[in-house]
Amino acid sequence: MQEELMDILCCPVDKHELELEVDDREDDEILTGRLVCTECGEAYPIEDGIPNLLPPDMRDEAPA
Amino acid sequence: MTKDPPPLADQRDTERVYQPAEDTQLLAETAVIHVESSDRVLDVGTGSGFIASHVADETGASVLGSDLNPHACRQARAAGIPVVRADQLTPFRDGAFDVVVFNPPYLPTDPDKEWDDWMEAALSGGQDGREVIEPFLADLRRVLASDGDAFVLVSSVTGVDAVRDIARSNGLTTMEAADESHPYERLVVLHLRPAGSG
Numbered sequence: 001m002q003e004e005l006m007d008i009l010c011c012p013v014d015k016h017e018l019e020l021e022v023d024d025r026e027d028d029e030i031l032t033g034r035l036v037c038t039e040c041g042e043a044y045p046i047e048d049g050i051p052n053l054l055p056p057d058m059r060d061e062a063p064a
Numbered sequence: 065m066t067k068d069p070p071p072l073a074d075q076r077d078t079e080r081v082y083q084p085a086e087d088t089q090l091l092a093e094t095a096v097i098h099v100e101s102s103d104r105v106l107d108v109g110t111g112s113g114f115i116a117s118h119v120a121d122e123t124g125a126s127v128l129g130s131d132l133n134p135h136a137c138r139q140a141r142a143a144g145i146p147v148v149r150a151d152q153l154t155p156f157r158d159g160a161f162d163v164v165v166f167n168p169p170y171l172p173t174d175p176d177k178e179w180d181d182w183m184e185a186a187l188s189g190g191q192d193g194r195e196v197i198e199p200f201l202a203d204l205r206r207v208l209a210s211d212g213d214a215f216v217l218v219s220s221v222t223g224v225d226a227v228r229d230i231a232r233s234n235g236l237t238t239m240e241a242a243d244e245s246h247p248y249e250r251l252v253v254l255h256l257r258p259a260g261s262g
Contacts, residue, residue: 001146001148002146005128005146005148007157007160008104008128008156008157008160008161009148009155009156009157010155010156010157011155012150012151012154012155013154015157015158044155048138048141049141050134050137050138050141050147050148050149051148051149052134052149053148053149053150053151053154053155054132054149054150054151055151055154058151
């Protein structure tokens with residue numbers, strides 16, 4: 001994901017701002033890291049360049 | 065004995081990701097007429113990324129895709145679309161988008177016959193066909209700019225008037241931007257705007 005996405009994303013649970021933590025970056029694309037809610041502290045993982053912003057209770061209950 | 069799927073089908077992930085069909089085409093063609101190069105666009109349930117790519121290529125707008133399905137997210141990203149895994153519109157800020165496009169799962173499905181995999185999630189709109197579009201319409205006005213536009217595909221099997229009623233009750237105006245008749249259904253693209261935006 002590109003850092004500019006931060007302007008339009010928010011925590012899916014409480015709609016507060018997210019803080020970006022980068023583990024791995026390639027040019028200006030963030031490949032691995034997490035988005036952490038500045039209010040509730042929930043961390044949303046970024047893997048293979050894709051942020052997973054599903055609410056925590058939906059992360060695991062999904063078809064195979 | 066199980067047979068391995070052919071490698072190409074596996075790469076394209078055609079069994080777990082909805083591939084472009086008539087509805088996709090109609091929505092993509094209708095959206096590009098209205099999108100301007102300066103717009104920020106969200107393609108909800110982007111699937112293969114076909115609509116998002118088409119809109120980005122034809123208009124030069126900045127297009128983001130989102131999907132619940134992780135396989136779709138990967139496929140859309142491989143097609144060059146920035147993508148977010150999301151449930152409906154929940155992780156997007158108020159007023160974030162000039163244009164929102166959505167080709168929702170809309171087929172009415174008997175709960176006893178649901179098959180519980182990603183392709184079902186891409187097709188089934190629950191018992192009345194409106195289980196996915198209802199919560200979307202309830203949250204749409206929040207993420208649209210005050211003069212924003214949304215384009216949503218609806219089928220006659222889902223009930224076009226019922227969907228328009230739900231949109232109106234959520235503070236949106238509705239009109240038919242395009243339609244196309246097929247043997248078993250009429251496909252309609254609804255153009256939705258925040259009521260009072262002129």
